[in-house]
Amino acid sequence: MSNDPLQILQNYVQSVGLKTTKQRELIAKVFFAQNAHLKAEEVLEHVRKSDQKISLATVYRTLKLLQVCGLAKSHDFGDGHARFEPTTDQDAHHDHFICTACGKITEFFSEQIEQLQNDIADAHDFQVNYHRMELYGFCSDCKKNK
Amino acid sequence: MSNDPLQILQNYVQSVGLKTTKQRELIAKVFFAQNAHLKAEEVLEHVRKSDQKISLATVYRTLKLLQVCGLAKSHDFGDGHARFEPTTDQDAHHDHFICTACGKITEFFSEQIEQLQNDIADAHDFQVNYHRMELYGFCSDCKKNK
DNA sequence: TTTTCTGCAAAACCTTTGCATGTGG
DNA sequence: CCACATGCAAAGGTTTTGCAGAAAA
Numbered sequence: 426m427s428n429d430p431l432q433i434l435q436n437y438v439q440s441v442g443l444k445t446t447k448q449r450e451l452i453a454k455v456f457f458a459q460n461a462h463l464k465a466e467e468v469l470e471h472v473r474k475s476d477q478k479i480s481l482a483t484v485y486r487t488l489k490l491l492q493v494c495g496l497a498k499s500h501d502f503g504d505g506h507a508r509f510e511p512t513t514d515q516d517a518h519h520d521h522f523i524c525t526a527c528g529k530i531t532e533f534f535s536e537q538i539e540q541l542q543n544d545i546a547d548a549h550d551f552q553v554n555y556h557r558m559e560l561y562g563f564c565s566d567c568k569k570n571k
Numbered sequence: 572m573s574n575d576p577l578q579i580l581q582n583y584v585q586s587v588g589l590k591t592t593k594q595r596e597l598i599a600k601v602f603f604a605q606n607a608h609l610k611a612e613e614v615l616e617h618v619r620k621s622d623q624k625i626s627l628a629t630v631y632r633t634l635k636l637l638q639v640c641g642l643a644k645s646h647d648f649g650d651g652h653a654r655f656e657p658t659t660d661q662d663a664h665h666d667h668f669i670c671t672a673c674g675k676i677t678e679f680f681s682e683q684i685e686q687l688q689n690d691i692a693d694a695h696d697f698q699v700n701y702h703r704m705e706l707y708g709f710c711s712d713c714k715k716n717k
Numbered sequence: 718t719t720t721t722c723t724g725c726a727a728a729a730c731c732t733t734t735g736c737a738t739g740t741g742g
Numbered sequence: 743c744c745a746c747a748t749g750c751a752a753a754g755g756t757t758t759t760g761c762a763g764a765a766a767a
Contacts, residue, residue: 444741444746465732480749485732501647505757506731522697535691541683542706549679550711551668558704560688565696590721590766611757626724631757651732652756 430457430496430511437494448479452487456497462508462521462530502530502559520557524564531564576603576642576657583640594625598633602643608654608667608676646703648676666703670710677710 434453438445455471456463463471469484488509491497499507502523508530518539522531538558546553580599584591601617602609609617615630634655637643645653648669654676666684668677684704692699 442746446741446747448748478749481731482733482750483748486747489733501651505647522695531695533691533695535687537687537690541681541687544683545679545681545706546708549668549677550714551670551706552709552714553706554671554708556704556706558702560692560697560699560702562692562700563698568696568698588720588767592722592766594723624724627756628725628758629723632722635758 434491434494434496438490443490448476448483449487449490451475451479452484453491453496456488456491456509457511460511462500462502462510464506464508466506468509500557518555520559522560522562522564524562524567529564580637580640580642584636589636594622594629595633595636597621597625598630599637599642602634602637602655603657606657608646608648608656610652610654612652614655648705666705668706668708668710670713671707673710673713675710 431450431453434449435445437443438449452468452472455475456468459468459471465481465484465488468488469479469481472479472484488497488499491509492499496512497509498512499509501507502521519532519534520538522533524530535558538556542553542556545551577596577599580595581591583589584595598614598618601621602614605614605617611627611630611634614634615625615627618625618630634643634645637655638645642658643655644658645655647653648667665678665680668679669675670677681704684702688699688702691697
């Protein structure tokens with residue numbers, strides 16, 4: 426059983442009767458290579474370096490496909506643009522720090538948060554399936570320049 | 572020094588040379604009375620009960636004004652609609668539980684989260700100004716019906 | 718009277734979709 | 743060949759903006 430997202434995508438595509446195309450492969454490759462929070466437009470920019478003709482619609486369609494097979498997630502951090510990020514086992518539960526000065530998004534992981542969400546869930550009779558925690562403020566660089 | 576958001580708004584409006592209007596007063600009154608997470612369209616619905624002629628544009632403009640003077644915040648919970656909520660001292664730090672079955676949004680507050688964010692901030696050399704924590708899953712009602 | 722505000726409609730924005738053409742299996 | 747995929751452009755949804763008339767200071 427492979428952990429390579431491109432392999433997983435390939436398997437999924439075949440099993441559901443979809444087709445492997447140059448565009449899909451390229452978009453997926455670029456997306457997983459950039460381990461970042463990209464807007465669709467940014468994914469397109471990267472992809473265009475290899476293929477000028479790929480359309481934004483295809484980027485959206487491929488990103489949606491990646492979400493359907495559990496390889497990507499989208500999220501709006503509040504500026505009206507959806508950001509996409511890979512979902513892999515090791516970072517499925519990571520959280521984010523968002524610098525409100527420079528816009529940089531950094532990931533972090535806290536075991537305590539996992540514990541905390543269980544406590545809160547119990548206290549409120551909720552069944553938590555996943556969580557999201559975001560800390561807004563200034564990153565170390567921007568903190569200096571204040 | 573008043574704690575009444577309507578009073579704060581009034582003071583702000585006057586101090587910056589803006590004008591007090593029936594529409595602004597009504598929208599603000601309705602918004603603060605509904606202590607909920609409302610879409611702009613929902614604010615409009617409530618407002619229309621008192622004044623049929625108020626436009627959606629004015630609702631947006633007033634909600635933006637409330638954000639500028641720190642009385643409201645907006646956030647996209649992932650369905651593409653911005654939700655607006657009052658920002659007051661007592662609930663400035665609350666967090667959210669979102670039921671992915673029925674869409675219900677519930678607030679909660681945890682002192683431990685406040686502590687946790689400080690620890691994380693220190694560890695990463697970040698200056699946290701505010702945070703957001705969301706737990707996604709099933710509320711007690713929807714949990715039963717599974 | 719002067720500046721701001723409103724309502725309307727149009728524009729802007731990101732994202733999705735319809736359609737004719739292209740391409741993988 | 744047939745079904746799916748693509749690119750383009752147009753449509754879709756929410757939010758913003760330009761403008762002329764209305765209202766507050």
